[in-house]
Ligand SMILES: Nc1ncnc2c1ncn2[C@@H]1O[C@H](COP(=O)(O)OP(=O)(O)OP(=O)(O)O)[C@@H](O)[C@H]1O
């Protein structure tokens with residue numbers, strides 16, 4: 001029962017055509033671009049999409065999502081290196097631990113709103129950061145090194161970069177589908193209602209805190225999936241992934257791509273990773289300044305983000 | 321079962337020492353349309369917030385269908401069948417009109433937490449939602465994005481969404497506020513229609529609406545109950561007349 005606008009009739013905006021095109025692009029991409037770069041893009045695209053599920057669809061600004069990305073990376077790394085499990089189990093372990101952490105963070109933070117919610121998540125994430133820094137097993141400042149990629153299901157050797165790429169791609173597609181499904185589910189409908197008018201949702205009998213908590217846990221778990229996968233790719237769980245910088249960066253990715261749009265955060269994640277990759281060598285630490293400038297431009301000039309602005313343009317074109 | 325569906329005993333709410341509601345003893349008879357009137361700032365909305373648990377009372381108890389609900393969570397009270405509307409129209413502006421009503425219907429499906437299920441599974445609610453929209457003359461707007469509708473229509477949608485819960489008792493906070501004559505007539509008819517088999521407590525400034533709709537009236541002034549009775553009794557009460565003299569409400573009421 002969705003309204004069909006003129007714009008959505010144009011071929012590119014037809015979801016089936018659009019998603020099929022993107023799916024094929026993802027399959028052929030490693031033949032023209034560096035697989036390692038692409039894998040990094042996919043990990044951050046998934047991370048930002050998971051973050052957007054919380055901010056864009058539940059209206060909750062977490063400033064502690066690095067804790068889920070980073071911790072899952074360490075859990076996966078330790079499981080792979082020291083326990084010797086297969087990669088899919090490593091990723092699963094990271095996902096489950098991040099989901100449980102999300103449940104815990106959420107339970108503590110969800111009764112607060114706005115800035116207080118953000119501050120509690122930040123404080124909890126900082127505690128995780130210091131724990132990771134202090135514990136011996138996590139390698140302190142050096143991070144967790146020498147993580148083997150292992151054999152997927154005990155069969156496929158992931159030290160082959162192409163095999164690794166398609167594994168990451170499959171993980172991304174699955175994670176993205178879970179997010180897409182969550183947004184377009186009965187649960188997603190209630191989440192949108194809460195975001196639009198929380199008192200009204202309460203007055204209709206919904207225990208809004210429970211819905212927010214589930215959204216938080218799903219978002220944290222999938223952030224963990226991204227972090228665990230990233231550890232496999234780089235064979236390293238890095239301290240910077242638990243640092244609050246990372247919590248800020250995912251906000252930037254989401255805003256840049258388009259808050260509350262489905263593809264936006266993935267686009268934003270890809271854009272930021274690309275910019276960082278291109279600029280890291282030529283401008284060094286000025287990259288931080290450039291990121292700051294992008295952030296300001298984003299908030300002041302195009303609040304809808306890349307995908308949001310494109311959608312608005314197409315809509316306007318469609319109406320004429 | 322008691323004749324009174326909702327009772328309060330010494331219900332009091334203080335904000336930093338200021339008593340917005342003090343010692344209110346309401347008794348709402350089952351099946352009645354009961355009005356809560358009073359000048360601006362009398363505490364009417366605060367009473368609604370207390371009854372629906374959006375605010376905790378400083379003192380006093382609330383009994384709904386014989387059960388003490390004073391310390392219940394607001395969503396739990398709603399699920400019990402005591403459902404409110406808001407003074408400022410409360411819809412989900414970016415959802416379609418149909419989706420708004422479905423939010424009200426959805427809880428009964430028991431799938432509200434099912435994040436793995438497609439939202440197409442909600443289409444089974446469409447017939448019921450459409451019937452509710454027809455009841456409030458909104459069938460033609462089903463696919464409209466709610467925020468794009470005129471104000472009067474939004475208020476009608478709010479009532480349809482509330483009705484989706486099949487509440488035993490509805491609390492309406494100024495359902496005709498900001499409406500023209502035509503919309504007011506429509507809403508009055510609507511309230512009369514939906515009052516069959518349920519109890520309604522409504523805040524209303526428009527006294528002609530109160531006069532021809534309500535069975536019983538409670539007058540609130542500076543947080544306290546000033547009078548209670550039928551419209552004829554209350555409108556002859558000298559204290560009530562005095563409270564309304566010179567106030568804008570009385571002027572409004574005689575439009
Ligand atoms: N959350 C709050 N904190 C402090 N004071 C409040 C709060 N809510 C209401 N009040 C005060 O309590 C008094 C009663 O307010 P309330 O909104 O209940 O009045 P009302 O009868 O609904 O008025 P109106 O006809 O204007 O809607 C007012 O003086 C108001 O300023």
Ligand SMILES: [Mg+2]
Pocket residue numbers: 364365366407
């Ligand atoms: Mg009021």
